[in-house]
Amino acid sequence: xxxxxxxxxxxRCRRDEPGAWxxxxxxxxxxxxxxxxxxxLDESTCDDVxxxxxxxxxxRLHAIREPAALPGWIKTSTLRECxxxxxxxxxxxxxxxxxxxxxxxxxxxxxxAQKVREALELLGGRCRDLLYRLxxxxxxxxxxxxxxxxxxxxxxxxxxxxxxxxxxxxxxxQSDNPTQIPGPTRI
Amino acid sequence: MAPDHxxxxxxxxxxxxxxxxxxxxxxxxxxxxxxxxxxxxAVRVGRLRRMLDDLATxxxxxxxxxxxxxxxxxxxxxxxxxxxxxxxxxPGGLARVARLVLDSFxxxxxxxGFRGAVADRLVRFESTExxxxxxxxxxxxxxxxxxxxxxxPAGPALIALSDLSDHPIESTHAVGDDGFFxxxxxxxxxxxxxxxxxxxxxxxxxxxxxxxxxxxPGGR
Numbered sequence: 001x002x003x004x005x006x007x008x009x010x011x012r013c014r015r016d017e018p019g020a021w022x023x024x025x026x027x028x029x030x031x032x033x034x035x036x037x038x039x040x041l042d043e044s045t046c047d048d049v050x051x052x053x054x055x056x057x058x059x060r061l062h063a064i065r066e067p068a069a070l071p072g073w074i075k076t077s078t079l080r081e082c083x084x085x086x087x088x089x090x091x092x093x094x095x096x097x098x099x100x101x102x103x104x105x106x107x108x109x110x111x112x113a114q115k116v117r118e119a120l121e122l123l124g125g126r127c128r129d130l131l132y133r134l135x136x137x138x139x140x141x142x143x144x145x146x147x148x149x150x151x152x153x154x155x156x157x158x159x160x161x162x163x164x165x166x167x168x169x170x171x172x173x174q175s176d177n178p179t180q181i182p183g184p185t186r187i
Numbered sequence: 188m189a190p191d192h193x194x195x196x197x198x199x200x201x202x203x204x205x206x207x208x209x210x211x212x213x214x215x216x217x218x219x220x221x222x223x224x225x226x227x228x229a230v231r232v233g234r235l236r237r238m239l240d241d242l243a244t245x246x247x248x249x250x251x252x253x254x255x256x257x258x259x260x261x262x263x264x265x266x267x268x269x270x271x272x273x274x275x276x277x278p279g280g281l282a283r284v285a286r287l288v289l290d291s292f293x294x295x296x297x298x299x300g301f302r303g304a305v306a307d308r309l310v311r312f313e314s315t316e317x318x319x320x321x322x323x324x325x326x327x328x329x330x331x332x333x334x335x336x337x338x339x340p341a342g343p344a345l346i347a348l349s350d351l352s353d354h355p356i357e358s359t360h361a362v363g364d365d366g367f368f369x370x371x372x373x374x375x376x377x378x379x380x381x382x383x384x385x386x387x388x389x390x391x392x393x394x395x396x397x398x399x400x401x402x403x404p405g406g407r
Binding site for chain 2: 062082
């Protein structure tokens, strides 16, 4: 979501327009849950974290001065809620050796994933559908399956993939800089 | 003897086939040698590779972003005042009060305290678990005060500053995994809190920049 879209969406939320808050939830719930899950919190604690973050956001809707800083604020607030939740849990002492869990994804990788997901939403239409099926879906499809799914000839998938990636690159501003969510958290 | 024709640069589709390891594109193997001979092509390939890496990251983390319909519905209902949860103000763990153990201004001239000082100010706060060092830039007209600091032991943390108005506005600044942090702030007095995954540390009220030093209770 670019800053213009975000500004408009926040305006709609402030006016309590139907569907506006749901859109905000739709855009950022995944990010909040991803950060919470990366802290290895159980699912009900992740629910609590998400609820606290969105409740705080709702209370602050009228005080937000810089819409572009919203993703950074959501990230910081989620981190804080995760830490609070973890601190409030009693420490568990392990009584036997357990295998090391796989390393949790870094915040930077979660931010990259969020940026890609937002760019795909902006892309929309068949391009979003194709790239989602090829790269993000639970079951990634090959050319043949993707062509069947989208009702296209197999020979059309390659050129379409190239065009769609080209558009995605423009949305992401793919340059020599890594993708990042804007940093300032003061909203 | 006829001159050699320069090789045709690979198309974007060929480059993609090379990067994605598509077996069906026969000339995909030509991309590495073409890159070596063409710096502009190497840049293009690098961009495409980064985007594919980002897509792969998004794909591998997709399960972590999953939000069920029930979870989504609960968050939508947060906007309903009848069911909105009560705000939580508890920090989820007792905040420790930090001691100010070093202040370069006070050390330089204890009789003057903070008054009359123009150099950068160095301060150190300590608790049992954490040490926070800060270098606060000297105030200059129309410039925000810059703050450089380090948290020990190093690790991720958040530093929250809230102004002392009736409706305090809070800004939050991240501390890197290496423990270092940097931010700029409008001169004034702020309440500072450092929050790590394990601890909450209350640094009390700290004056930044041009504001005269606090002499009342709690001021630093």
